[in-house]
Amino acid sequence: MTPRTQATSHAGDKPVTTTPKSRKKIVHGSVALVAAGPGDPELVTVRAAAALREADIVIADADAMEIAAAHAGQDTVIISAVSEAGLPLSHAERAKLVVDACRDGKSVVRLMSGDPVLDGTLLNEASALRKAKVAFEVAPGVSALAGVPAYAGFGLTGGRTRQVRVIDVNDTELVWDEFINPRVTHVFPEAADQIATIAAKLIAAGADPATPVAVTRRGTTVDQRTLVASLAEITTVAKNAKQAGPGLVVVGEVVGQRDKLDWFEVKALFGWRVLIPRTQDTAGPIISLLRRHGSVPMEVPTISVEPPRTPQQIDRAIHGLVSGRFEWIGFTSVNAVRAIREKLNEYGLDARSFAGLKVAAVGQATVDALVEFGVRPDLVPAEEQSTAALLEEWPPYDSLTDPINRVFLPRADIATDTLAAGLAELGWEVEDVTAYRTVRAAPPHADTREAIKTGGFDAVLFTSSSTVRNLVGIAGKPHHTTVVACIGPQTAKTAEEHGLRVDVLAETSTVTALVEALAAHGEMLRQAALESGEGSWRPSRRRTTARRKVT
Numbered sequence: 001m002t003p004r005t006q007a008t009s010h011a012g013d014k015p016v017t018t019t020p021k022s023r024k025k026i027v028h029g030s031v032a033l034v035a036a037g038p039g040d041p042e043l044v045t046v047r048a049a050a051a052l053r054e055a056d057i058v059i060a061d062a063d064a065m066e067i068a069a070a071h072a073g074q075d076t077v078i079i080s081a082v083s084e085a086g087l088p089l090s091h092a093e094r095a096k097l098v099v100d101a102c103r104d105g106k107s108v109v110r111l112m113s114g115d116p117v118l119d120g121t122l123l124n125e126a127s128a129l130r131k132a133k134v135a136f137e138v139a140p141g142v143s144a145l146a147g148v149p150a151y152a153g154f155g156l157t158g159g160r161t162r163q164v165r166v167i168d169v170n171d172t173e174l175v176w177d178e179f180i181n182p183r184v185t186h187v188f189p190e191a192a193d194q195i196a197t198i199a200a201k202l203i204a205a206g207a208d209p210a211t212p213v214a215v216t217r218r219g220t221t222v223d224q225r226t227l228v229a230s231l232a233e234i235t236t237v238a239k240n241a242k243q244a245g246p247g248l249v250v251v252g253e254v255v256g257q258r259d260k261l262d263w264f265e266v267k268a269l270f271g272w273r274v275l276i277p278r279t280q281d282t283a284g285p286i287i288s289l290l291r292r293h294g295s296v297p298m299e300v301p302t303i304s305v306e307p308p309r310t311p312q313q314i315d316r317a318i319h320g321l322v323s324g325r326f327e328w329i330g331f332t333s334v335n336a337v338r339a340i341r342e343k344l345n346e347y348g349l350d351a352r353s354f355a356g357l358k359v360a361a362v363g364q365a366t367v368d369a370l371v372e373f374g375v376r377p378d379l380v381p382a383e384e385q386s387t388a389a390l391l392e393e394w395p396p397y398d399s400l401t402d403p404i405n406r407v408f409l410p411r412a413d414i415a416t417d418t419l420a421a422g423l424a425e426l427g428w429e430v431e432d433v434t435a436y437r438t439v440r441a442a443p444p445h446a447d448t449r450e451a452i453k454t455g456g457f458d459a460v461l462f463t464s465s466s467t468v469r470n471l472v473g474i475a476g477k478p479h480h481t482t483v484v485a486c487i488g489p490q491t492a493k494t495a496e497e498h499g500l501r502v503d504v505l506a507e508t509s510t511v512t513a514l515v516e517a518l519a520a521h522g523e524m525l526r527q528a529a530l531e532s533g534e535g536s537w538r539p540s541r542r543r544t545t546a547r548r549k550v551t
Helices: 046-054 062-071 091-103 121-131 144-152 192-204 234-241 253-261 284-292 312-323 334-346 364-373 387-393 418-425 446-454 465-475 489-497 511-532
Strands: 005-008 015-018 030-035 057-060 077-080 107-112 137-139 163-166 184-188 212-217 225-230 247-251 273-278 296-301 303-306 328-331 358-361 406-412 429-440 459-462 483-486
Touching (some): 046 107, 062 107, 273 284, 284 511, 387 418, 459 511
Parallel strands (some): 030 107, 057 077, 057 107, 328 358, 406 429, 459 483
Antiparallel strands (some): 212 247
């Protein structure tokens, strides 16, 4: 509701209320027209990122939703600018959304996909706001004209080339004879599907058939694909590639720079589809690391975490933790940290309950969860992050120095007894308490199950033994061509017990080490493919009907 202006008359006690003649002219919020850029969420400008972070509402094009989610604030409402039928809203409909939100006093960002300065969208959006008398600011992004060629491995000038010409291939009045100057780079935005027409008309106009051409779709993203050929050959190359959709076409000698400047599509895992079986937690850190190496990650939930069926045991343990019954508490997973933290919160307690208590932890993620809670562990394995390594460094009980001989181990219902048994041998009295239960998730979509079984994924990353057991249980064994990467020896042992050959084992039991080990393996395959003359080093391109079997 638009607020009314209220003033108090000096002539009497009764307030006089005045209402503006035109409510449509009252605007209390703010609007920023923001360009999302060519596709990579990290290519938005600093100003664009700040606007998204501070906005109350973001109205984003469908292609820019991922970028909106990556940069919007925690309380920001993100609205997709599509109809209930899934079609893009008209300019008028988008403008109405923006104007209505702004008049409600909201800070609004209109996030436009691609390069609105280049394609004319900015003019349409700004004109609608100006007509509605809504002030706005503009945050232009990285232009597709610069970003896509840079990611494809070439510039737009250099050598004999000193000019760039941008051409709308849909212009019916084009004079193609004007586009055959070898000293000019010709760029056709969003024209990838019309490459056959472009090549034919340029050659007919007199262009050298040997002129290099690059066609790049999904530029700057991990789905980027660039086709390079001569004008004479590009139609056949494009047809054989069986690609479709909008993309940037660049014609000119600058495409030859790709031999020296190509950096993105030669990444170790570029284009790899990597499966990440996970618990209920997001695999955000793994996904970010994989994308840096050029892969396309996909999460599949395999486990959900639930409280124990009978909470009495964990309740008694929490009471003992607060009353000083334990000398140590040992955490072997993030879920254990979360379970104890939630229990303490139930009783109105916080990290101060750990005062005087020695804390042991294994795994960087576990340590990070503790530090976030305000607890810094006293004991963490120096190198290998495993329960065996933790046990090796755990001091034996000494009645002269340890006032209490009890250790509290909160764990999953399916955890092994290795740590508890080892601590008992060191003289400690262990309270091994079920803090949470792991429940197998529902099977993934049929298409995903089929891809897992038939080699549709290039690699699978296992971060725990339970992810191995549960993925096999809900989706079956990965195809024998799929690279299997494990975070540690125990996880690798479980994978082998389920008939999988482990191709990659992290040097240390951390997510970073796991991804780096997979990248090194991918680079080895890439180099071998180059030396042998193979066209692809992606494992999914070498699928056969045989299933993986350990000998």
